[in-house]
Structures are given as structure tokens and as C-alpha cells.
Amino acid sequence: MVARGLVVGTAGNVSVREGDTIAVSPSGVDYASLTPAMVGLHALDGTALDAPLRPTSELALHVLLHTRDGARDGEVVLHTHAAASTALSTVVDEVPLTHYYAAFFGGAVRVAPYATFGTPELAVHVLAAMAGRTAALMANHGAVLVAPAVEGALDRAGYLEYVCDVALRALGTGLPPRTLDDAEIARVARALGTHGQPR
Numbered sequence: 001m002v003a004r005g006l007v008v009g010t011a012g013n014v015s016v017r018e019g020d021t022i023a024v025s026p027s028g029v030d031y032a033s034l035t036p037a038m039v040g041l042h043a044l045d046g047t048a049l050d051a052p053l054r055p056t057s058e059l060a061l062h063v064l065l066h067t068r069d070g071a072r073d074g075e076v077v078l079h080t081h082a083a084a085s086t087a088l089s090t091v092v093d094e095v096p097l098t099h100y101y102a103a104f105f106g107g108a109v110r111v112a113p114y115a116t117f118g119t120p121e122l123a124v125h126v127l128a129a130m131a132g133r134t135a136a137l138m139a140n141h142g143a144v145l146v147a148p149a150v151e152g153a154l155d156r157a158g159y160l161e162y163v164c165d166v167a168l169r170a171l172g173t174g175l176p177p178r179t180l181d182d183a184e185i186a187r188v189a190r191a192l193g194t195h196g197q198p199r
Helices: 059-066 083-088 100-105 120-129 153-172 182-192
Strands: 013-018 021-024 040-043 048-050 076-080 110-112 135-138 142-147
Touching: 013 059, 021 059, 059 076, 059 120, 059 142, 076 153, 083 135, 083 142, 083 153, 100 153, 100 182, 110 120, 120 135, 135 153, 142 153
Parallel strands: 110 135
Antiparallel strands: 013 021, 013 076, 021 040, 040 048, 076 142, 135 142
């Protein structure tokens, strides 16, 4: 995340669910010194199973997203503090559909109302904002997304930041941006399913 400009300092966090266990990054550890042994294992209720360090302050958010209706084994929850998404979260309630990459996230990405970091209130706001979506912005804070697997999770975060950057720049012109409609986003989502090379 650091190399891609998605976080500053020790901000941001990541988790992955495997069965009844959530592996989650620790709080306040420099990414350059982070090792697999530092990653904590937690039960689906957040109880520490094998956690040598204090978990991320957003543990409640990770637990709620990994146990939401429709959650799947192997999913990754990634929380970033990138500049464009954070800035945009302060001026809109929903990211305008200025780019078709919004299809990666199920449509227009919503902004969850502000609540202090690490609180259950913030986790609930984010869950509500993500209804029918795989990403949300967190007002005056950052962004969060759910990716289907570890492979590609950082790419998804990059697409989210790009979508936010495009919208922010378009809004910054002072002109009303041309936006796509939901029907086009649905068409793009179908097309993305066959894009690239077969796996």
C-alpha cells in the first residue's frame, strides 16, 4: 500500500478471512518492518486467537465486513488513507459516475458519515454505505473495499483511488461533469467479466 501511495505512515490496514478466522494487520507498525509473525488471528467475533500485537484500531470494521450477509471465504478487506479518496470524501455524499471503473465496485461509491476512527459507530456507517457495493469512502478519513481474494486486492484499491481522483479533478474545474448512468455501469460490469485473459 505504501509503494502505491495508498497510505501515509502506519495508516491503513488489511485483513483476510479464512473459514472462522480473520487475519488482520497490527496497529501502528511500520510497513517496512511488518512480518507475517506480527499478523494477528482473530475469531469472527473479534476475539484474539493468536495475536502477538494489538490489532488495528479498525478491528470492529473488519469483523463486521467479514461477517456481513453475503461475505465469502477468502475475501480481503482493505482500508486506505489515499489523498484523492480522502479529499473527495469531504465534498460529496456519493462519488459521481465520471469513470466506468465504478463498475468494479457495484456502482456509485457512497460516502459513509463521519464517526471517530475505531468505533463501532464508524463500522456500522461503512456497512450501510456498502449495501450493494464493494467499496465505500469514509467521510474525512479514507476508503475501504472488499476484494474477492488477496490477488488483485491492491489493484482494486488503485482503481478506487483513480475513480476518486478523476471525480475530484472534474469537480475542481467548476463545470458539471458528464456522468454515466446505472445502465452503462451494469453493461461495463458484464464486459469486465470477460476482459483480459482467461484464468
